[in-house]
Structure formats: C-alpha cells, structure tokens
Amino acid sequence: MESTIERHTIAVLVDNEPGVLARVIGLFSGRGYNIESLTVAEVDPQDSRSRITVVTTGTPMVIEQIKAQLDRLVPVHRVSDLTMQGPHVERELALVKVVSSGDKRVEALRIADIFRASVVDSTIDSFVFEMTGKTDKLNAFVKLMEPLGLVDISRTGVVAIARGKEGM
Numbered sequence: 148m149e150s151t152i153e154r155h156t157i158a159v160l161v162d163n164e165p166g167v168l169a170r171v172i173g174l175f176s177g178r179g180y181n182i183e184s185l186t187v188a189e190v191d192p193q194d195s196r197s198r199i200t201v202v203t204t205g206t207p208m209v210i211e212q213i214k215a216q217l218d219r220l221v222p223v224h225r226v227s228d229l230t231m232q233g234p235h236v237e238r239e240l241a242l243v244k245v246v247s248s249g250d251k252r253v254e255a256l257r258i259a260d261i262f263r264a265s266v267v268d269s270t271i272d273s274f275v276f277e278m279t280g281k282t283d284k285l286n287a288f289v290k291l292m293e294p295l296g297l298v299d300i301s302r303t304g305v306v307a308i309a310r311g312k313e314g315m
Contacts, residue, residue: 150206154183155230156237156307157214160315162222163189163197171199174216180205184239184282184304196224198315202305227315234310240303241285246273247296255295262288273298 161167168187175182184202189195203213210228218226229235243264245255252274259266259276262284268275278288282305289300309315 150208152204152206153210153230154202154204155210155228156235156305157201157203157217158227158229158307158309158315159199159201159217159223160190160225160227161197161199161220162224163195164222167197167222168199170220170222171201171217174220175201175203175213178212178216180209180213186304186306200305200307225315227309229307229309232309235307236310237281237305237307238279239282239285239305240277240279241289242267242301243276243278243289243292243297244273244299245276245292245296246298248272251295255292258288258291258295264288 159171161171172182172185174180180203182201182203185199187197187199190198203210205213214226214228217223247255255274256266259274259278262278262280264276264278266274267277276292278285285302289297
C-alpha cells in the first residue's frame with residue numbers, strides 16, 4: 148500500500164550561530180529528503196534566534212520523521228508544521244527580468260499590471276519586475292513571461308507564518 152506524497156511547510160526556530168543551517172540541511176541530505184524551498188533569517192536579535200522555513204515533500208511517515216529528527220537537533224527550540232497546524236500565510240518574492248521590444252514589451256507590462264508586479268528597473272530594452280505572492284502565482288507569471296523575453300529569475304523561497312494570535 149503506497150502512501151501519498153504530501154507537501155509540508157515547516158518552521159524551525161533555532162539559535163543563530165555558525166553551522167546550524169548546515170546541520171539542518173545535513174539532516175535532509177543525509178536521509179535523502181527533498182527540500183523544495185529554504186529560507187532563513189534572524190527573527191530575534193536579543194535572544195539571537197533565527198527562523199528556518201523549509202518546504203518539503205514526502206509521505207506522512209517521512210514528514211513525521213523529519214519533524215522528529217529536527218526536534219532532536221541541539222540548537223532547535225521549536226519545530227512547527229504549519230501545514231498540519233491549519234491556516235497559515237505563505238509568500239515568496241521573485242525578481243523577473245524580461246528583455247523585449249515593441250508589442251512584446253507592451254504585453255509584458257500589461258501582464259505585470261494584472262499580476263500586480265512592480266517595475267523595479269527599466270532600460271530601453273528590458274524590465275525587472277518584482278512580485279510577491281503564493282508560489283503558484285509566481286509560477287504562472289513566469290510562464291507567461293517566457294514567450295515575451297524572459298532571461299533571468301531570482302526567487303527568495305517560501306516564507307510562512309501561522310494565522311491567529313499564537314506566535315512561534
């Protein structure tokens with residue numbers, strides 16, 4: 148009996164010290180777990196804590212193993228499976244460079260307006276669009292820009308936070 152593959156967003160509160168990210172990544176790579184997205188930033192300078200947000204996929208059993216193993220790492224203070232906790236907000240930022248002229252240039256601007264992307268750089272033959280949203284929205288925007296002269300993309304990866312009054 149095969150279990151279905153699920154996508155989970157996991158937030159990990161850790162000490163902000165050298166080597167912590169490498170240990171977290173090592174846990175995934177050493178066991179063959181896939182990371183679809185990874186972001187990390189200091190969230191509490193006073194207590195020197197960082198938040199790592201990992202989007203991963205696996206069977207329910209694999210997801211439980213990942214969470215249990217993360218929880219056992221020494222610099223980890225808390226592991227939250229935002230997918231299992233319920234409603235949460237996920238966002239990603241993308242910078243998308245499009246090189247075009249004429250009608251394609253006009254069409255790129257029109258689509259960017261529909262997607263609420265901002266022009267953050269413009270030259271005579273190129274635009275750099277900035278867009279924030281769910282991963283699916285960014286993917287749709289990128290796909291529409293491909294025939295219009297897409298030449299480069301830079302993405303942040305998913306950041307996420309639980310809804311409601313409880314903090315991490």
